[in-house]
Amino acid sequence: MVPHLITALTGPINELEQRVLESVPAIERWFRLEWMEHTPPFYSAVDLRNAGFKLAPVDTNLFPAGFNNLTPEMLPLAVQAAMAAIEKICPEAKNLLLIPEARVRNPFYLASVQRLVEVFNQAGLNVRLGTLDDSVTAPTTLALPDGGELVVEPLLRQRGRLGLKDFDPCTILLNDDLSAGTPEVLQELHQQYLLPPLHAGWAVRRKSRHFTSYEEVAKKFAKLLGMDPWLINPMHGQCGPVDFDTPSGLECVQTHTETMLTKVRRKYKEYGINEKPFVVVKADNGTHGMGIMTVRDAKELDGLNERARSRMSWVTHNKQEGQRISEVIIQEGVPTYERINDAVAEPVVYMIDRYVVGGFYRIHADRGIDENLNAPGSAFVPLAFAENHQLPKRGAKPGASAPNRFYMYGVIGRLAMLAASYELEATDPEAEVYD
């Protein structure tokens, strides 16, 4: 199920899109069967790049912010999905402890937290906010852009349970991606549900592991639809410790870049695509938007100037308790051909449990179609529900109904979410005990 949101796409429906739209019942059943075997992440947001000839996820966020960028009409969908999620976890729950990102007091981020609070209130839970920030020792009021406020409270750890003063939750929902490491206060919580689990945090997670799972999912899905998985899968390679400050440190990255560019060139030739291939080099762990580099030729890495080096190692020096960029993923670059006005745009799909609950475009006026848009200067355009839309109907006169072009984004978003589910199963430290 995917809501019908208005996309910026205007061209004719291409082959991939056509095939997806024709196969709705088969696709939805396929997902249903997958969810019988696998548990969806509690929530997720997937960045997509639509090149027309290819549509692929480039980042899967398991601690999504940005709920404030979704159109308010999506709230009922989010609430319905949240109810489904909670019924599976703690059906009798009264209380939910939400842990937002430590130390982030950006008003937009707080507006996203506020939206989550609303969703879970409407789903029948008392929500209170606990902070990982040790400097908060008493309930603290934070002002919201709309004039409202949020109160964050110090966490209270008592043996096996985590809560707040006079607040003992059944479920703890984490909205901090743990790139600063896994705080002790969250460890060994065996009596409560901590979601997402700790190994979904960037202290443990690796993008390359995710995209290996995604490749597996993409192959299965492509088989169902009888198509080349490359049309939805961004190829990737991975390098161990990389030191951007020494020339020899980049050797692995250069080799992978060369190999990748050759592979992409071959694919472009196969499909008659007249584009210049590129790869994206980014930290294998850590939040997106930091240390991302577009490379069109492996030689570019030779002459990496000081600015580029420092940009890539920015994560190391400036982020409190941050980790060094030690591992790197080299990913096939997928250009995005969606534009809003003149700005390059990429869709972001939001999901709660197994359901798509909305989306928006991330746009950046100063970036090219082969560059990372998740950077300072980006803006967000909520995708509105299509008005008076008709879903594609079998038996309807041609042209009588506008196709739901957002549907395909919802499918690819869910494939990435399913990959995250495979990934978390594979990296679950508890599961290893029984293997």
Added chain:
Amino acid sequence: MVPHLITALTGPINELEQRVLESVPAIERWFRLEWMEHTPPFYSAVDLRNAGFKLAPVDTNLFPAGFNNLTPEMLPLAVQAAMAAIEKICPEAKNLLLIPEARVRNPFYLASVQRLVEVFNQAGLNVRLGTLDDSVTAPTTLALPDGGELVVEPLLRQRGRLGLKDFDPCTILLNDDLSAGTPEVLQELHQQYLLPPLHAGWAVRRKSRHFTSYEEVAKKFAKLLGMDPWLINPMHGQCGPVDFDTPSGLECVQTHTETMLTKVRRKYKEYGINEKPFVVVKADNGTHGMGIMTVRDAKELDGLNERARSRMSWVTHNKQEGQRISEVIIQEGVPTYERINDAVAEPVVYMIDRYVVGGFYRIHADRGIDENLNAPGSAFVPLAFAENHQLPKRGAKPGASAPNRFYMYGVIGRLAMLAASYELEATDPEAEVYD
């Protein structure tokens, strides 16, 4: 969870509404706990009457048509709910057999069936239509108002299973209310899921049984909110065989009417309501809209003229294979003070599984606030999603957010649905075996 739809209400929020809006998390949790013990009907539609001082369901339809009257934006909610419903019943299902009302070829009804087909397609099912109409012996194409078409096919019964030619469904979804009796072809289907079950059809169901269950639900809910259950419960009485053609046949109805009017008068006095009480007399079984009479004084029943008598017994003579009005429910009349333009309006809330998926206003320009609106001449106004709405927020500045006034309708609609669930448990012929 209830979507925020625009209601026609404009006055200040009254006490009942205020209490409901303040108690969202508690209410939603209460429903969650109820659904742990009880199974919601597959789908339902509830007619409500809002008198301001009182809000009550007056009819609960377990085979709803009218899905075409919902705003198209509600489709994703309906699909999400349908997916949740199907996962519980037949998670591996590929096929769904939908049985629409036999012999009804009204284009509006067909548009509703088409909408259901879309919903289940999007939920991942191949849907085909089977008809209870024996005169259909080959696949038959029916034209839709929008130029599309539907194909109905003859049912194929093979021992314990029901299907179509080359179509063996896991679930059979019935959209015929069985007021003409329970067809043999639907009986003894023990290998498939037939939903709603046969005892939800009007051949078995009684309105008085439903409202007895509703009273139980309303009492529980009122206890949760610390309020008088009467504020949401329409009182009712019931009479066995009633013959409208003889004066003595009406004695039971008269006695109940008098008792009911006295009770309502007492309640009105308690709450300082300056209204003239009335009761509604209707068939205890059978589809709504037929044989419904507003009575303001028990003496009116003495002088029942030929027209009124024939209107009440219309069901008997004109409906093919119809049943005699043998049993009657006498219900407290609830005036409806909602108006759209100048027409009297009553909200109708649609649900799939445990979720509210939309609603509309039934309006009737020629009827009074104390009359049945479900009659020839009525029209439908889809409730749109509120634009740029904000859900009521705790901690927000007063006036900063518009309250979701549709929420209360969604709550009362779900209370009636829960009552239907109690009712179907109590009347389940299979359950009796174990009692």
